[in-house]
Amino acid sequence: MEIRTTNQAHSDEIIHLLNHAHALVAAGNTSLQISCANLETHAATVTSNCFQTFQPLFLACLAGVGIKDLYIETCDASCSNPSINAAMQAYETLSQAMAVKLNVHQGLKPEAQVKPIQKNEPARRAFFKNFIPTVAKHAANTVEQVLADNKESADMQQILDQDKRNLPQLSKLFLHILPQLNINHIPVPYLEDTPLGSIQASEACTACGDCVDVCPSQALNLKPFGQRFILEFQADCCTGCQQCATNCPEQAIELLPSISLPSLLQQKARPLVMTQAQ
Ligand code: SF4
Ligand code: SF4
Known part of the structure; x- marks a missing residue:
């Protein structure tokens, strides 16, 4: 048929x-x-x-x-x-x-x-492929370094004594060191197969909308706020292509050298900047 x-x-x-x-x-x-x-x-x-x-x-x-x-x-x-x-x-x-x-x-x-359906799934996979070795290696190196520096120190012993959790000593030390790694804002080194990026915008923004128009991934949005506008950014849509920064007439946008893991996983837009009242 x-x-x-x-x-x-x-x-x-x-x-x-x-x-x-x-x-x-x-x-x-x-x-x-x-x-x-x-x-x-x-x-x-x-x-x-x-x-x-x-x-x-x-x-x-x-x-x-x-x-x-x-x-x-x-x-x-x-x-x-x-x-x-x-x-x-x-x-x-x-x-x-x-x-x-x-x-x-x-x-x-x-x-x-x-x-x-996961948006940007290949990008996400590529990110984590890079994220795991980068962050895990960074964490392991830092822990190793701290352990080497403090092996004999009284501070180290104090940390272990104060931590009453039923954990191996190495785990306790790792958990103590973890916050020092600034894990919420991990610098992701530039790798061509990590198609994710993060940007920031300054108050020079005039809400012209050029960046919103040129962004190929719909990562940017201008939302009216009274007489002003909020420029919103959705991290998990951004590929780090820099089109927005290149096309901004006010040079208000710059690409960050790091990606915020929480905002990436949040999958929702967050405000970057509010335009000044005219
Ligand atoms: S960041 Fe630049 S391109 Fe985007 S709306 Fe503001 S002034 Fe226009
Ligand atoms: S860097 Fe590229 S993908 Fe990210 S917001 Fe700017 S134009 Fe969009």
Whole structure:
């Protein structure tokens, strides 16, 4: 049966979906979850745009390969895409002439687990690949150095005596030294395969918006605040490309040589600077 699609990529996608459905049925599972490719979160291993999924012939094919329940998680529960309704009506007509029936549900399969999609996942992996050896090595070197310097010192013994935790001595020393490593703001040395960055902005900012426009990662945003604006920055979106700094007419932005781990993990925007009242 031919599935009409608007281009080759869509056609490949449909074939991928049908293959997936076929494999599910072969494994004894007759329900299929498809999530909209535009969702921030999804519950399915297969994603597709609704205009691809909502085709009467595609629905008929799914029924043909043995799928009995199709769950479609659209980007909006009240998705008003008229093609969806048209496809459903056309499919209903088709299904009356078919021996098999496909139940189409909008929403999640009852047992579906919704998983948030990690933004910048490759960047994050690359970061931690560098982060672990860099920070762990730094921490280990510092501990080693402190231990070597203080081996015989009374201070060291005092630290160990005062710490009543049931821990090995080395662990107690490590925990004592840890805050001295300034672990919240670890300098990440420049490595080309660490595509993360952090910036700061000065009060020279006039809220012109140029940096927001040029940022390729939507890491910057200008938020109105009364008569003024707040320039917000989301660390986990920043790749350290420096476009914002290069294009700021006021030279208000500079790239920091370090990345704040908490702000990276927070995954939300934080204020960098508020423009001066005019
Ligand atoms: S930081 Fe520079 S480019 Fe960005 S809004 Fe302020 S003045 Fe404009
Ligand atoms: S350094 Fe690049 S990615 Fe980061 S905020 Fe500036 S323009 Fe955006």
